[in-house]
Amino acid sequence: MPGIIVPVRRAVPVLALMVAGVMLGACSGGDFGRTRADFRNDDMHKWIGQEATASVGVPPSQFQLTDNERQLRDLAYPLIEAPHSRPAWKSVFGDYQPSASPWRQKVAFDRTAYGRALIDEPHRSHSSRYAQLIDDVRDDITRFEPFFGSAIRVLDLDRKRQASMRYMSDISPREKGDAVARMEENSLIVQWVQISLQQRVASYRWALERLVLQAPDPMAADADRLIGELASQTANPPVVARPVIGQPLTTRG
Template sequence: MLLTTAVMLAGCSGGDFGRTREDFRNDDMHRWLGAEATGSVGLRASQFQLTDYERQLRDQAYPVIEPPHSRPAWKAVFGDYQAIASPWRHKVVFDRTAYGRALIDEPHRSDASRYSQLIDDVRDDITRFEPFYATAARVLELDRKRNASMAHVSQLSPRERADAVARMDENTLIVQWVQQCQERRISSYRWALERLVVQGPDNIAAEADRLINELAALAANPPVTTQPVNGVAISTRG
């Protein structure tokens, strides 16, 4: 039963809070993100190999796309890595209460430890923000150059053009996917903090609130912009 429970994982919209086990890692372990993003909106995936920056973009995207974590330490010993449905495919309404309910319901030594877990999760998201967008900026800039260069490539085959376009679509949708999940995580963190304050008031709540506001300010002004792909634009609504 424990193994079965540990391997369950949902998307950024909620569900079981899974974490990646290191022995599942390989260079292209997150390649599926691009195929899932494009496939969910009716587009094909690129057959091109990933560039170093594209691989890094997917590796940095996964911890944000994965649901925020709140669970006893014993669950972390089980392998529970699974692919996650993109927000454009996933039809379940976003449940902003899932993270907070897990945080409150699971055993903790004290109310302070619940606040500490929340603070750690928000701080982790803040720490991930700049590296992800630095990589995203590089990838999207190289995609602009790729798009411009196709007009000058001799004997570019239809298949090569299609794969190039598909890869650019993948990269753009992954950035939009992360932006959606960032907004949803912030909403989940706010709900959790509000309930913690009601159930176990503590002065440490002010630090949690400060960090959530800091993360929200970052997410509200992302350093890169993307264009809609196949009619898909960023939406934070569940």
């Protein structure tokens, strides 16, 4: 009998851990940082365009997203969400959530938020803070070209869509309104990313300045170089999005 009791007692902690794991999985954002399955779908980032248009009073388009438009939104999300400065294990609860557009009057950009989170978070050494900053800036640089490559394709197709509307004899007011709203939406998304990149550069610079002040390190030179590279790309984007109504969309040659 004692031989039976011992394994049962040992099994209790294991069972408790299994139950706790199931409960964490149910209330978290997903498995070990992955977005929860019920959040994942082809149009999971469709809200970006809807938020952009709603924030400036433009009616939403009822058109379905094209593959290119869907990709634009997917690539925009990592650039408009707040940059993270915390260990990966803290993402186990998931933090995917819609963000307010920069045109919301109540939204106030705080360029110190990223740096304060980076510095206040317990680290084994100040070098890990520099490494995290460098990784975050490098990630944005890596995302820059794919996003703007997608933006060029979408805005170019929108120009063609706008031109073709002049030759359509039986286009209804509703169809025309949905087309214009979608073009405006696409343009606003690109503008949103452009604004977000400017804010990220400001946040990274503030964080680096405070790191240098509190814990000088040769790694600061690498961080400064990468921030300068991101700032240069942000100041000279390959495409400039302007509102469809009143001004044409332009692409830099």
